[in-house]
Amino acid sequence: MILSWQFVLMIVxxxxxxxxxxxxxxxxxxxxxxxxxxxxxxRQDELELDISQGLxxxxxxxxxxxxxxxxxxxxxxxxxxxxxxxxxxxxxxxIFLFVGVLSLSVYSQLTPKIIPNADNGINEPLSMTESINxxxxxxxxxxxxxxxxxxLGLAQVGTGNIDKSIESFEKAxxxxxxxxxxxxxxxxxxxxxxxxxFYGKSKILIEKALSLDPQSIQVLYFSGIVAAHEGNLNGAxxxxxxxxxxxxxxxxxxNIIEEALGMVLNLQVK
Amino acid sequence: xxxxxxxxxxxxALIISVLLIVVPSIGLYQNxxxxxxxxxxxxxxxxxxxxxxxxxxxxxxxxxDFSVKYVADNSNTQLPLLFKxxxxxxxxxxxxxxxxxxxxxxxxxxxxxSKRIPSDLINQTLVVLGAISFGFLLFLxxxxxxxxxxxxxxxxxxxxxxxxxxxxxxxxxxxxYMGYVGLAIPFAFVLSALIRGQLDxxxxxxxxxxxxxxxxxxTVGITLGSWWAYYxxxxxxxxxxDPVENASFMPWLVATALIHSLSVSEKxxxxxxWTVLLAIGGFSLSLLGTFLVRSGxxxxxxxxxxxxxxxxxxxxxxxxxxxxxxxxxxxxSSLLQQSNPFSLLSRETGLLINNILLVTAMLSVLLGxxxxxxxxxxxxxxxxxxAPYFNAVFVPIMILGVIALAVFPYVRWKKDSLxxxxxxxxxxxxxxxxxxxxxxxxxxxxxxxxxxxxxxxxVVNHVLVLFIKRLRSKAKLSMSFIGMIVAHLGIAVFVxxxxxxxxxxxxKDIKMNIGETQTIAGHDFVFNGVSPHSKENYSGFIGDITxxxxxxxxxxxxxxxxxxxxxxxxxxxxxxxxxxxxxxVALGEGxxxxxxxxxxxxxxxxxxxxxxxxxxxxxxxxxxxxxRYFLRIKS
Numbered sequence: 001m002i003l004s005w006q007f008v009l010m011i012v013x014x015x016x017x018x019x020x021x022x023x024x025x026x027x028x029x030x031x032x033x034x035x036x037x038x039x040x041x042x043r044q045d046e047l048e049l050d051i052s053q054g055l056x057x058x059x060x061x062x063x064x065x066x067x068x069x070x071x072x073x074x075x076x077x078x079x080x081x082x083x084x085x086x087x088x089x090x091x092x093x094x095i096f097l098f099v100g101v102l103s104l105s106v107y108s109q110l111t112p113k114i115i116p117n118a119d120n121g122i123n124e125p126l127s128m129t130e131s132i133n134x135x136x137x138x139x140x141x142x143x144x145x146x147x148x149x150x151x152l153g154l155a156q157v158g159t160g161n162i163d164k165s166i167e168s169f170e171k172a173x174x175x176x177x178x179x180x181x182x183x184x185x186x187x188x189x190x191x192x193x194x195x196x197x198f199y200g201k202s203k204i205l206i207e208k209a210l211s212l213d214p215q216s217i218q219v220l221y222f223s224g225i226v227a228a229h230e231g232n233l234n235g236a237x238x239x240x241x242x243x244x245x246x247x248x249x250x251x252x253x254x255n256i257i258e259e260a261l262g263m264v265l266n267l268q269v270k
Numbered sequence: 271x272x273x274x275x276x277x278x279x280x281x282x283a284l285i286i287s288v289l290l291i292v293v294p295s296i297g298l299y300q301n302x303x304x305x306x307x308x309x310x311x312x313x314x315x316x317x318x319x320x321x322x323x324x325x326x327x328x329x330x331x332x333x334x335d336f337s338v339k340y341v342a343d344n345s346n347t348q349l350p351l352l353f354k355x356x357x358x359x360x361x362x363x364x365x366x367x368x369x370x371x372x373x374x375x376x377x378x379x380x381x382x383x384s385k386r387i388p389s390d391l392i393n394q395t396l397v398v399l400g401a402i403s404f405g406f407l408l409f410l411x412x413x414x415x416x417x418x419x420x421x422x423x424x425x426x427x428x429x430x431x432x433x434x435x436x437x438x439x440x441x442x443x444x445x446x447y448m449g450y451v452g453l454a455i456p457f458a459f460v461l462s463a464l465i466r467g468q469l470d471x472x473x474x475x476x477x478x479x480x481x482x483x484x485x486x487x488x489t490v491g492i493t494l495g496s497w498w499a500y501y502x503x504x505x506x507x508x509x510x511x512d513p514v515e516n517a518s519f520m521p522w523l524v525a526t527a528l529i530h531s532l533s534v535s536e537k538x539x540x541x542x543x544w545t546v547l548l549a550i551g552g553f554s555l556s557l558l559g560t561f562l563v564r565s566g567x568x569x570x571x572x573x574x575x576x577x578x579x580x581x582x583x584x585x586x587x588x589x590x591x592x593x594x595x596x597x598x599x600x601x602x603s604s605l606l607q608q609s610n611p612f613s614l615l616s617r618e619t620g621l622l623i624n625n626i627l628l629v630t631a632m633l634s635v636l637l638g639x640x641x642x643x644x645x646x647x648x649x650x651x652x653x654x655x656x657a658p659y660f661n662a663v664f665v666p667i668m669i670l671g672v673i674a675l676a677v678f679p680y681v682r683w684k685k686d687s688l689x690x691x692x693x694x695x696x697x698x699x700x701x702x703x704x705x706x707x708x709x710x711x712x713x714x715x716x717x718x719x720x721x722x723x724x725x726x727x728x729v730v731n732h733v734l735v736l737f738i739k740r741l742r743s744k745a746k747l748s749m750s751f752i753g754m755i756v757a758h759l760g761i762a763v764f765v766x767x768x769x770x771x772x773x774x775x776x777x778k779d780i781k782m783n784i785g786e787t788q789t790i791a792g793h794d795f796v797f798n799g800v801s802p803h804s805k806e807n808y809s810g811f812i813g814d815i816t817x818x819x820x821x822x823x824x825x826x827x828x829x830x831x832x833x834x835x836x837x838x839x840x841x842x843x844x845x846x847x848x849x850x851x852x853x854x855v856a857l858g859e860g861x862x863x864x865x866x867x868x869x870x871x872x873x874x875x876x877x878x879x880x881x882x883x884x885x886x887x888x889x890x891x892x893x894x895x896x897x898r899y900f901l902r903i904k905s
Binding site: 004006007010011014017018020021022025026027028029030031032034035036038039040042043046049053054056060063064067071072075077082083084085086088091095098099102103106107110111215245246247248249 | 271274275277278279281282284285286288289293300301302303304305306307308310311312314315319385386387388389390391411412415468470471472475537538539610682683684685743744745746802804805809833839898901902
């Protein structure tokens with residue numbers, strides 16, 4: 001169970017606030033009869049105003065007045081009732097226990113089993129290996145979690161375990177084959193095992209990404225690389241020029257694409 | 271830790287909602303006043319924790335806390351501050367949190383502004399509202415938690431849907447939710463009256479101002495949505511009969527019937543059973559709308575959820591609420607006092623006609639919205655029900671409604687004579703016919719426009735006559751009367767604006783070369799070309815079009831084509847607005863050689879649509895602050 005002083009404070013504050021009103025309850029103001037009498041009296045006042053201003057005729061006034069009296073008579077029910085007093089201490093304790101136990105139980109049910117490494121310093125950041133272990137354990141229980149498989153693949157690339165990362169990306173791909181980011185990461189991992197060359201499956205993956213989102217800057221960049229590897233320099237130039245066209249002037253990836261474009265243009269000149 | 275505090279605050283709000291259902295109920299049924307009176311403090315405590323959770327999520331967006339999955343999925347560091355704040359309700363989880371937050375705001379408002387309401391009624395009402403909160407908090411926490419953490423926070427977040435990166439997102443959903451969720455208040459009043467078996471003058475009296483205020487918000491919300499769609503989607507349309515639009519329009523139609531029915535019940539003690547059903551129907555349709563949007567059964571810019579668990583949860587909740595309410599109604603309906611009698615020609619009859627028309631219109635929209643879904647579910651094929659169906663069915667019903675609106679405010683309550691009404695109306699009819707003929711000669715010969723002009727003149731005329739009659743009789747002008755006048759005028763303004771812009775609007779989809787001129791409705795649109803353009807959250811192109819009328823420059827329009835981080839292209843229309851017409855230009859695709867495809871619209875009186883909507887909403891607010899709702903009740 002997760003318990004922190006903030007949660008305890010929140011429970012205590014809630015309970016004290018409610019206990020205060022058990023000891024000093026807000027006074028009940030009105031009964032139904034008071035309200036109905038006042039409302040029907042107001043109706044009668046409005047009726048008298050209407051007839052004095054000539055908006056209705058006398059016969060209408062009399063009929064309406066009879067209706068008001070009849071309505072009120074049917075509504076009055078003398079609902080005086082005895083007020084039974086309570087023991088505020090017992091109720092306060094019960095509320096405190098109810099709020100405390102139930103809120104912490106529900107919260108512990110809702111909290112994810114693996115606590116993320118939030119950036120507030122309360123939990124120590126996990127090392128890459130620990131993260132991979134945690135993810136692998138998590139995925140045993142949750143094999144359908146697409147994001148977790150993708151993260152595992154990324155983490156494995158980070159530790160240099162490309163073969164394992166390809167397996168993880170494949171699992172993620174089977175769950176969601178239309179995620180652009182995954183397609184690019186997966187293709188890059190395969191290419192890393194092919195001396196950085198995009199052919200075969202890695203090329204198919206990039207083509208799929210391009211068909212899904214032909215305006216994505218990253219996809220255009222990778223498509224340019226695929227074209228360049230195939231010797232299709234015009235194709236590469238087209239993709240990268242389009243990417244440069246779509247990106248803002250201060251885009252962090254602009255230099256990379258400009259360099260690549262410059263290199264291909266030089267090759268073309270040669 | 272702040273995120274965990276926000277999450278825990280929601281859990282506390284859920285537990286307090288359980289207390290809100292249980293403790294005051296024990297107090298009410300065992301005559302333990304201290305426990306019954308605990309309803310208000312419980313509401314305040316619950317409201318506080320929900321508000322805390324809401325603002326914690328907002329602070330996560332503002333501080334780019336991408337360790338929160340919802341923030342990472344819907345925001346990034348490049349997003350402008352206003353869009354970061356409004357991105358809180360830009361997707362499913364956050365918009366549901368907004369739902370719960372708005373409900374707690376309404377509940378707190380009821381608990382505060384209730385000094386004139388009998389304690390038992392208000393406590394029971396708060397219990398019902400607590401039960402609704404419980405259902406939604408349960409849904410939020412167990413299927414749509416906005417505080418879910420990511421195991422490895424990304425350095426940069428994804429992107430908020432580019433369609434939603436607009437001022438409209440900051441105002442349309444909160445206003446719409448205020449109306450949508452506000453319908454829970456009349457529902458709660460009705461249900462508590464049914465539970466207590468106390469179906470008297472009091473619940474009718476105190477239901478009406480709340481119904482008016484929530485209806486007013488719903489009107490503003492729908493109006494803002496229409497305005498947003500008009501300028502953001504780049505099609506120049508103001509209403510698309512999109513199923514999600516319909517989902518907010520159906521509760522509006524029923525709530526319109528409800529506020530009119532409540533006025534009869536309040537003034538004449540008639541239609542009480544019908545009023546009860548309308549209050550239940552209004553909120554049930556609001557829940558149905560939530561189901562349609564959240565379950566993923568609809569595909570629309572509004573529909574974010576695709577998780578079937580969520581849909582199932584709301585469907586069960588919907589059945590519990592509607593089923594429970596109707597069972598309670600059947601059980602208690604015998605306690606409802608018999609309606610006071612009224613003759614065939616009376617204002618009660620007029621309001622009954624109004625109610626029948628509004629409910630028929632709602633049913634026609636409901637059929638058009640659900641029919642394709644039902645066919646699809648039963649594997650009977652896919653069909654699309656669009657504007658032709660709705661225009662053919664809905665518009666004639668509404669024309670009858672506007673005619674009723676122009677006639678029945680003249681008719682007296684309880685009974686009236688045909689000759690008196692005819693005498694009052696004959697000069698109006700002469701005036702309407704003459705002015706419509708003049709319009710035919712000088713303005714347009716389009717039959718739809720002439721009908722709209724005729725109705726507009728009729729309603730304006732009747733409003734003026736009523737106003738002058740009241741002034742002549744030296745009767746005090748009540749806020750309720752002023753509200754009715756303003757709202758009815760708003761309907762007339764809306765009808766004229768909608769008809770004229772639909773019938774007389776001009777649209778051209780053309781290729782334009784640099785320096786080329788196109789003439790539309792006497793305006794010359796000169797295309798000066800397109801240049802690259804970028805901002806912090808997008809890059810793209812901006813067009814330059816100068817508009818001249820009789821060689822005098824009247825507008826400089828700069829439509830945009832934007833590409834956001836995801837690469838999604840967006841059309842940003844440029845509009846020259848005025849009360850008589852809008853000039854609207856949207857940029858299409860580049861066609862090479864400096865030429866672009868351009869859409870140009872001329873929209874006469876289009877602003878009247880939203881002006882009418884705002885007038886209707888203001889009218890309702892006037893009616894809600896009528897002095898009779900400030901009645902001092904002495905114990």
